[in-house]
Amino acid sequence: MKSLSFSMRDLICGLLFIAVGLFFAIQAYGLELGTAFRMGPGYFPLVLAGILVLLGIIVIIQGTQLEHEPMGPIAWRGLLFILPAPIFFGLTVRGLGFVPSLFLTGLLAAFASTRMRPGTALLLVGGLTLFSVIVFSYALGLPFRRFGPWLGL
Amino acid sequence: MDLLSNLALGFATAASPWNLLFCLTGVLLGTLIGVLPGIGATATIAMLLPITFQLEPVSSLIMLAGIYYGAQYGGSTTAILINMPGESSSAVTAIDGYQMARRGRAGAALAIAAIGSFFAGTVSTVLVAVFAPPLTAIALQFGSAEYFSLMIVGLVSSIALAHGSVVKALGMVVLGLLLGLVGTDIYTGTPRFNLGILELSDGLNFVALAVGVFGIAEILRNLENEHERDVMIKKVTNLWPTREDWKQMTAPILRGTAIGSALGILPGGGAILASFASYTVEKRISNSPGEFGKGAIAGVAGPESANNAGAQTSFIPMLTLGIPANPVMALMIGAMIIQGIVPGPNVATEQPALFWGIIASMWIGNLMLILLNLPLIGLWVKLLTIPYYMLFPAIIAFCSIGVYSVNSNVFDLYAVAFFGLMGYGLAKLRCEPAPLLLGFVLGPLLEEHLRRAMIMSRGDPTTFLTRPISLILLLLAVGVLVVVLLPSIRKKRDEVFVED
Numbered sequence: 312m313k314s315l316s317f318s319m320r321d322l323i324c325g326l327l328f329i330a331v332g333l334f335f336a337i338q339a340y341g342l343e344l345g346t347a348f349r350m351g352p353g354y355f356p357l358v359l360a361g362i363l364v365l366l367g368i369i370v371i372i373q374g375t376q377l378e379h380e381p382m383g384p385i386a387w388r389g390l391l392f393i394l395p396a397p398i399f400f401g402l403t404v405r406g407l408g409f410v411p412s413l414f415l416t417g418l419l420a421a422f423a424s425t426r427m428r429p430g431t432a433l434l435l436v437g438g439l440t441l442f443s444v445i446v447f448s449y450a451l452g453l454p455f456r457r458f459g460p461w462l463g464l
Numbered sequence: 465m466d467l468l469s470n471l472a473l474g475f476a477t478a479a480s481p482w483n484l485l486f487c488l489t490g491v492l493l494g495t496l497i498g499v500l501p502g503i504g505a506t507a508t509i510a511m512l513l514p515i516t517f518q519l520e521p522v523s524s525l526i527m528l529a530g531i532y533y534g535a536q537y538g539g540s541t542t543a544i545l546i547n548m549p550g551e552s553s554s555a556v557t558a559i560d561g562y563q564m565a566r567r568g569r570a571g572a573a574l575a576i577a578a579i580g581s582f583f584a585g586t587v588s589t590v591l592v593a594v595f596a597p598p599l600t601a602i603a604l605q606f607g608s609a610e611y612f613s614l615m616i617v618g619l620v621s622s623i624a625l626a627h628g629s630v631v632k633a634l635g636m637v638v639l640g641l642l643l644g645l646v647g648t649d650i651y652t653g654t655p656r657f658n659l660g661i662l663e664l665s666d667g668l669n670f671v672a673l674a675v676g677v678f679g680i681a682e683i684l685r686n687l688e689n690e691h692e693r694d695v696m697i698k699k700v701t702n703l704w705p706t707r708e709d710w711k712q713m714t715a716p717i718l719r720g721t722a723i724g725s726a727l728g729i730l731p732g733g734g735a736i737l738a739s740f741a742s743y744t745v746e747k748r749i750s751n752s753p754g755e756f757g758k759g760a761i762a763g764v765a766g767p768e769s770a771n772n773a774g775a776q777t778s779f780i781p782m783l784t785l786g787i788p789a790n791p792v793m794a795l796m797i798g799a800m801i802i803q804g805i806v807p808g809p810n811v812a813t814e815q816p817a818l819f820w821g822i823i824a825s826m827w828i829g830n831l832m833l834i835l836l837n838l839p840l841i842g843l844w845v846k847l848l849t850i851p852y853y854m855l856f857p858a859i860i861a862f863c864s865i866g867v868y869s870v871n872s873n874v875f876d877l878y879a880v881a882f883f884g885l886m887g888y889g890l891a892k893l894r895c896e897p898a899p900l901l902l903g904f905v906l907g908p909l910l911e912e913h914l915r916r917a918m919i920m921s922r923g924d925p926t927t928f929l930t931r932p933i934s935l936i937l938l939l940l941a942v943g944v945l946v947v948v949l950l951p952s953i954r955k956k957r958d959e960v961f962v963e964d
Contacts, residue, residue: 343654393860397860
């Protein structure tokens with residue numbers, strides 16, 4: 312595989328650096344730049360953004376010279392269940408309250424694994440919720456509402 | 465005699481029943497997460513950070529420090545027993561430690577690691593106590609130019625430690641710096657890079673970033689291919705090393721302690737670098753280098769002492785300058801700020817009980833580790849048999865609770881999901897998260913000191929070169945960068961990292 316082709320990984324990485332760099336550069340350009348003596352809010356970010364774009368270009372160039380290795384599998388199932396879990400917790404912790412919200416969050420996350428069986432998940436997450444309520448809510452006294460207004464309690 | 469009275473104050477603080485309890489909690493928790501793969505000290509401390517709101521500043525920092533060095537102990541246990549380093553700093557221990565275990569000498573390997581770590585911990589605690597005050601005195605002389613240059617050294621060193629491409633690591637630092645600037649410009653109050661989102665005007669949440677990039681992304685990586693972890697461990701017997709072992713381990717422990725203590729002080733250095741350096745040295749000077757990789761005692765004793773010494777002395781830049789040497793120290797600084805303490809040279813004079821209490825607690829914590837862990841090895845081994853899919857829902861739940869409780873801000877939870885995705889994507893692109901986090905923490909500081917230094921020099925950039933301390937620091941940074949980029953050393957570095 313030693314040919315002068317682009318490494319997919321490095322190409323994406325370089326383009327990402329360039330894109331983020333350009334984003335910050337454009338944003339910084341809209342701010343007051345000032346001079347080296349009295350730098351405005353845009354000066355330092357603009358310099359950094361420029362460096363990032365440059366690094367992105369170097370990454371892409373370097374990527375053409377190296378042997379490539381495959382990207383490996385992507386944890387689609389993990390992404391699908393893990394990432395929404397904290398978001399779900401955020402959406403429901405006030406409305407449903409700490410206990411039901413945490414239970415459902417844990418359950419959602421549990422199904423990211425192909426090995427998890429529904430019965431095990433319920434048991435595990437139940438124990439986890441109980442533990443968290445005792446430790447975080449009662450022992451440490453974090454100011455969570457245990458059951459929220461959506462439940463009509 | 466100042467030293468003695470300071471240490472006495474420290475021990476009086478650290479030995480109060482309440483603080484002893486938190487120290488014990490910290491080291492046990494640290495060992496636990498060190499043993500369990502898929503969750504590291506950084507993610508754990510990030511998760512627990514908000515909870516430390518409720519504690520006294522000293523107690524919370526003692527506990528967080530305990531987690532940090534406890535994790536090193538736990539990490540080496542799994543490295544020896546099942547060739548799976550729980551923490552990156554014990555990657556080297558796995559090479560010879562696991563071979564010793566395969567030869568039926570697991571007990572001796574564990575004991576050597578523990579004794580080496582304890583010795584190194586004791587020496588480096590004394591070193592921290594001896595060197596912190598003079599360094600604090602120097603730090604008080606630091607102007608903005610020096611701070612700027614020192615941070616550059618830290619950032620460059622973090623690149624040296626990252627796996628793989630130097631350019632990508634550099635990119636991660638710059639990306640981190642940029643992310644750190646999101647929010648409001650401190651000088652003019654101008655909002656910047658906040659995309660019009662109100663929650664971003666105070667900047668991105670550090671805990672959300674750390675939890676996302678280290679915690680969530682790590683889980684996703686572990687879920688890529690789930691396979692059964694075969695944990696076949698024979699009963700660990702014969703813990704006490706033989707007289708021959710003692711003879712073979714003494715010199716490597718001494719050398720490892722010295723190497724680790726020196727490298728730990730460097731901002732950006734610390735435990736990982738120390739253990740690699742010690743292994744290389746031991747192999748180089750050994751009479752029988754062929755033994756290495758096949759269960760050499762020096763290959764366990766040296767690196768284990770070095771990583772513990774490095775972990776301890778990396779507190780020096782944090783406590784004296786307020787500059788984090790690694791992501792864990794960055795979190796400790798976060799913890800101090802949450803408690804209303806401004807990290808920096810003034811901590812030692814304004815909060816002597818806190819400062820010396822933390823130092824003394826490190827020694828007490830190390831003593832607890834050696835007393836507790838050797839008898840508890842059986843328990844830790846049991847924990848290893850818990851399948852991963854039973855663990856990660858709990859990690860997600862604790863991450864969510866931890867992040868939410870920082871500000872009771874729902875937006876931070878969305879940020880966790882975002883940073884989790886970003887961290888996973890970056891990992892897929894072979895970009896390391898550690899330089900990113902360090903850049904993020906240092907971003908605002910770096911800009912502040914750059915701007916201040918330039919104003920003081922009336923726009924003359926040579927100020928960084930004409931001030932002697934600043935010049936030395938910058939030369940050090942250039943030196944590190946050159947060393948990392950040199951082809952021959954680069955090859956060596958790749959080889960070293962391939963081993964983990």
